[in-house]
Amino acid sequence: MSNIKYQISNILFCGVIVGMLLASCGPTPTSSPTATSEGSTAEPSPTASPTPYKPELVICSSSRLDPAVLSTSYLGRVIGQMLWPPAAVYGEGYTAEADGLLTILPNEADDTLRRNEDGSLSVILYYRTDLVWSDGEPFKTADALLGLQLPPASSDPAFDVLEAQEGDAMVVFATLAPGAEYPYVPPVPPLPTHVVGKELSPEAQSYGPYAYLSGPSLGPYFVAEQSGDSLLLQANPYYTLAPLISTVRLRSIPEPAQLMPELESGGCDVVLDDSLSHDQLEAWAVAGAGGAVRGYYQPGPVWDYVAFNTYPGLFGRTPYFVDPRVRQAVAYAFDCPALAEQLWQGTASVADSWLPADHWAYSNAGSTQYAVDLGTAASLLEQAGWIDRDGDGVREYHGEGGEYSCQRGEWTIAGAEEEGEAVALAPVLLTTADALRAPIAEKLRSDLAQIGVDLKVQTLEPAAMFADDGPIVRRDFDMALLAAATRPDPIGINLWLGEDVFLHPINKEPVHRWELEDRWLKPDQMVERLAVSNVPSAENDYRGQNYSGWCNEQADLAVVQANLAFDFVTRQGFYAGQQVLFTSDVPVLPLFYRPRLAATASYVCGLKPGPYDVLTWNIAEWYFDPDKTCEVNE
Numbered sequence: 001m002s003n004i005k006y007q008i009s010n011i012l013f014c015g016v017i018v019g020m021l022l023a024s025c026g027p028t029p030t031s032s033p034t035a036t037s038e039g040s041t042a043e044p045s046p047t048a049s050p051t052p053y054k055p056e057l058v059i060c061s062s063s064r065l066d067p068a069v070l071s072t073s074y075l076g077r078v079i080g081q082m083l084w085p086p087a088a089v090y091g092e093g094y095t096a097e098a099d100g101l102l103t104i105l106p107n108e109a110d111d112t113l114r115r116n117e118d119g120s121l122s123v124i125l126y127y128r129t130d131l132v133w134s135d136g137e138p139f140k141t142a143d144a145l146l147g148l149q150l151p152p153a154s155s156d157p158a159f160d161v162l163e164a165q166e167g168d169a170m171v172v173f174a175t176l177a178p179g180a181e182y183p184y185v186p187p188v189p190p191l192p193t194h195v196v197g198k199e200l201s202p203e204a205q206s207y208g209p210y211a212y213l214s215g216p217s218l219g220p221y222f223v224a225e226q227s228g229d230s231l232l233l234q235a236n237p238y239y240t241l242a243p244l245i246s247t248v249r250l251r252s253i254p255e256p257a258q259l260m261p262e263l264e265s266g267g268c269d270v271v272l273d274d275s276l277s278h279d280q281l282e283a284w285a286v287a288g289a290g291g292a293v294r295g296y297y298q299p300g301p302v303w304d305y306v307a308f309n310t311y312p313g314l315f316g317r318t319p320y321f322v323d324p325r326v327r328q329a330v331a332y333a334f335d336c337p338a339l340a341e342q343l344w345q346g347t348a349s350v351a352d353s354w355l356p357a358d359h360w361a362y363s364n365a366g367s368t369q370y371a372v373d374l375g376t377a378a379s380l381l382e383q384a385g386w387i388d389r390d391g392d393g394v395r396e397y398h399g400e401g402g403e404y405s406c407q408r409g410e411w412t413i414a415g416a417e418e419e420g421e422a423v424a425l426a427p428v429l430l431t432t433a434d435a436l437r438a439p440i441a442e443k444l445r446s447d448l449a450q451i452g453v454d455l456k457v458q459t460l461e462p463a464a465m466f467a468d469d470g471p472i473v474r475r476d477f478d479m480a481l482l483a484a485a486t487r488p489d490p491i492g493i494n495l496w497l498g499e500d501v502f503l504h505p506i507n508k509e510p511v512h513r514w515e516l517e518d519r520w521l522k523p524d525q526m527v528e529r530l531a532v533s534n535v536p537s538a539e540n541d542y543r544g545q546n547y548s549g550w551c552n553e554q555a556d557l558a559v560v561q562a563n564l565a566f567d568f569v570t571r572q573g574f575y576a577g578q579q580v581l582f583t584s585d586v587p588v589l590p591l592f593y594r595p596r597l598a599a600t601a602s603y604v605c606g607l608k609p610g611p612y613d614v615l616t617w618n619i620a621e622w623y624f625d626p627d628k629t630c631e632v633n634e
Helices: 075-083 140-146 202-213 256-265 279-290 324-334 336-344 374-381 435-451 553-563 568-585 617-623
Strands: 059-063 114-115 120-127 159-166 172-178 221-227 232-237 247-252 293-308 429-432 456-460 479-485 499-502 508-514 530-531 588-601
Touching: 059 075, 059 256, 059 568, 075 202, 075 221, 075 232, 075 247, 159 435, 247 324, 247 508, 256 279, 256 293, 256 588, 279 293, 279 336, 279 588, 293 324, 324 374, 324 435, 324 568, 336 435, 336 456, 429 435, 435 456, 435 479, 456 508, 499 553, 508 553, 553 568
Parallel strands: 059 247, 429 456, 429 479
Antiparallel strands: 114 120, 120 172, 159 172, 221 232, 232 247, 293 479, 293 588, 499 508, 499 530
16 A cells, blocks of 8 residues: 545535546456346347326526536536436445446455555446447447546546556456545446547547537436527436436526526426525425425535634634634534524534434444533633633633644743733634525624623635635634535545654554654655645645644544545444544534425426435436325335
């Protein structure tokens, strides 16, 4: 294993949650678990479309249909799932299943997944033998290899394709870059070599697979007609599961506020969950109460949190939140459940960790749980040296400072008392101006005032707040309202690693720099660096998402060890240990997981929303019910 590079890209908001790309060059299998020989002589036969209840199903979104932006939008994922079956689908617990291109997912037990000495991963991909393009041409592994030529959807090297080569019997050998994520399969779709040829066009290099929207598809639908604001899709007659609705139209409606009126008037049959946010919640609830609209909601992958600057560093800021007792006091004082009810009317899930409760890596065993307790909050502040001696309702510092974690030196809050004035507990909260974050900021201000914290709120434009030289990336803040997106592979290194972690040359265990002898770090010793600090700094060109600057030695090692393992049991154990430390230290205060809100006309049935996959993941099973009961097959 070498240089297991982990994510340091700035993924703050949901949008598209990018997967990893595959390449090949791996061990030759002695046998295939399920694959048969390529080039079957069986002639594919089309399936007749059902008689429609309506001429077409109309799905609406506020996202643009421009191929130039589809590769980075939720609508692009929806279209991709309809045209190209995915290598994996995600069900409950954010766990992956082979339910599209592959017969199995790479795994150690079948010897189809292996970590190489240079940190890359070798995988063997067994493709299905029964897939047929919508023009009747059988799918070939050469089609998969052509798709792997597509440029990565992310600039992160962890998504790079290293090598890819074709094997026998619908097999592809792939080598994934270090840092590739579970479930170690390509998100890029195959492309039809019988139409495209062996090389990609310059347009595909820019637009990815969306450059070929008008070509044949492998999924349940193919594009029959394109216009500026809509796509018309017809059922693929060769798809393995014949869609119950033969015609689907995708409409782009740029103004989100117009979506619910369009649904109620019949201009839309389905409104995707990329377009219904906090602003449309009231309209969504009112429409659902009327009976003509069926509403869907469940916790999604995007979660909001309050980041504390635990290591102020370069800018001379007052280290209000270095002491974990101060952060714990905030957690005990803030009534997040009441806020979630106010904002989301029972549709949001309150967070108690950085992973949602339905994620396979989540654990609350041994974790610290915070319910509103103003007495405990006040006591913690007193212990940390923050005291209201003059009775004006604002605490001041009368402590002695302390030591930063991870051997980063001493900290103090000193100087003012020498002149007869103590430093007031008056941190500044950075936020952006929008309908969701404004009430969060106000609730924080009012709740913290009850325990003597004089919180100031500063509102910035998003471009200024998240600029490369802005206060978040450079960590020039006290507190900040941020959001992140959970993925099937939690990784965690990108969010929480506070210092570089190395492989000890003798005991082969992950360790920090100060646990190594200096002689081992000489160039000719080549001590292996397993993961780099994700605290933004000049050393890493201000990349990384550990904006709080949190470093906990044991938490660092736990999250690295979780990423070194492949099997879930081992990974779950390390993530559980990390979450115990996370909830005790409170580097950030998790708030809630935003609900995924979707809506359909009452006659549209068969939807099975999940926490991660796009709403249309099972669109071949959707159907019209003239009785509007949706009882059949549900």
